[in-house]
Amino acid sequence: xxxxxxxxxxxxxxxxIEAAIRNATAPTVEDAVAWLEAHPLVERTDDDDDAGDADRxxxxxxxxxxxxAAGSLVCGDCGKRFKTGAFAELHATKTGHVNFxxxxxxxxxxTADEKKAKLDELRQxxxxxxxxAAKRDAELDRANEVLRRKADKESAAMIEERKRKELVKEAxxxxxxxxxxxxxxxxxxxxxxxxxxxxxxxAERERAARAGTAAPAAAAAAPAAAAAAAPGRKREYTESRLQIRAVVQTFPLDTTLFEVAHxxxxxxxxxxxxxxxxxxxxxxxxxADDLGLSLREANLVNTAVMLKRA
Numbered sequence: 001x002x003x004x005x006x007x008x009x010x011x012x013x014x015x016x017i018e019a020a021i022r023n024a025t026a027p028t029v030e031d032a033v034a035w036l037e038a039h040p041l042v043e044r045t046d047d048d049d050d051a052g053d054a055d056r057x058x059x060x061x062x063x064x065x066x067x068x069a070a071g072s073l074v075c076g077d078c079g080k081r082f083k084t085g086a087f088a089e090l091h092a093t094k095t096g097h098v099n100f101x102x103x104x105x106x107x108x109x110x111t112a113d114e115k116k117a118k119l120d121e122l123r124q125x126x127x128x129x130x131x132x133a134a135k136r137d138a139e140l141d142r143a144n145e146v147l148r149r150k151a152d153k154e155s156a157a158m159i160e161e162r163k164r165k166e167l168v169k170e171a172x173x174x175x176x177x178x179x180x181x182x183x184x185x186x187x188x189x190x191x192x193x194x195x196x197x198x199x200x201x202x203a204e205r206e207r208a209a210r211a212g213t214a215a216p217a218a219a220a221a222a223p224a225a226a227a228a229a230a231p232g233r234k235r236e237y238t239e240s241r242l243q244i245r246a247v248v249q250t251f252p253l254d255t256t257l258f259e260v261a262h263x264x265x266x267x268x269x270x271x272x273x274x275x276x277x278x279x280x281x282x283x284x285x286x287x288a289d290d291l292g293l294s295l296r297e298a299n300l301v302n303t304a305v306m307l308k309r310a
Contacts, residue, residue, distance in 0.1 A: 003029050004090070005107055008083045010115050012036060018090070030126035033119060071106030075099065083107045185262075188273070192258050195292045240295040240302060251295060258291040261307065270309045278306040 006029050007017045016036060023039075024031035073088040074081050076099030082088040088100050240253050247264050261268075261275035277286040279300070286298055288310060295301065 002080055002082070002087070002091070003027065003032060004087045005081070005083055007032060007036075008087070008107070010118060011109070014084060014086050028129075030122045030129060033122045034126045070102035070104065072103045073100050074103050076101055081105075081107060188258070189262075192256050192292050196254070196256055196294060199292075199297070237301050240300055253296040253301070254294050256292055256294055257286055257298060260295070261291070264307065268307050270307055274310045276308045276310050278308060280304060280306070 003021065004014075004017055007020070008014070010033075012020075017032070019039075020032040020035045021027060024035045072081050072083055073085060075088070075091060075097050077097035078095070080091065081103070082091060083106075092098060092100070238253055239250050240255075247267050249264065251260055251263070257275070257277055258272050261270065261272040261277075265272060272291070273288070275291065276288075277290075277298075277300070278284070286293065290298065
């Protein structure tokens with residue numbers, strides 16, 4: 001049965017039925033009844049100037065286009081039966097059906113008990129539908145909360161992974177810098193060692209030339225033999241004991257000034273490339289150009305020196 005006919009059987013006026021259908025949550029009999037109960041019709045007084053107009057309007061709506069002898073209207077297109085012409089006109093407007101016939105059969109009115117039972121049934125159905133809707137909403141809220149927490153967890157994991165990758169990248173960059181620094185120091189040491197060997201070979205060739213010998217190896221052995229045979233000659237040292245500020249350390253005489261500065265860097269805080277050696281007496285200064293000199297060549301044998309930053 002059409003929702004309007006059901007509500008009309010319960011005794012609701014046409015104007016109230018249309019208002020309920022327009023404003024109800026859903027186009028069902030239960031929701032329409034719920035709206036009608038929540039919005040009761042305001043009783044009009046005899047002094048209300050608009051009362052006559054309202055009554056006439058409701059009467060016109062109830063009567064519609066039906067004749068006085070007709071009990072109902074039947075749609076020839078779909079077979080639905082309508083209590084009033086107004087309901088038939090609304091049906092025609094919504095569906096486009098135009099074939100209506102009058103019928104002497106009236107749609108019976110419900111008794112008071114039937115109306116009450118029908119209303120109770122509709123109220124129960126409305127309550128059940130409301131509870132089901134609330135349950136669905138609660139389940140939907142729980143599902144949305146699970147999705148939100150999952151998204152937050154995944155977002156936090158992504159942030160942590162990004163931070164971890166950044167830390168790994170930074171650590172790799174530091175290790176690369178340290179490797180490059182070690183390689184640079186090794187290159188400097190190798191260059192200094194090569195310069196030292198070149199100076200040593202040049203000095204040996206010069207000594208060999210002065211001694212008139214052809215082989216540098218023989219010339220290297222001659223000074224040692226002469227030193228052993230000649231009494232009273234100055235002692236030959238193989239090591240040098242240096243006092244640098246509060247640092248006392250012994251180095252081989254072939255150690256270069258750069259190697260000395262590098263060995264005491266942790267205690268002096270002076271980088272080897274910026275080191276400057278200064279003797280107290282006689283005052284002499286060994287700067288960046290002299291870092292390749294050995295202790296023997298710089299004549300720093302068992303002496304005190306100052307190590308400064310250039």
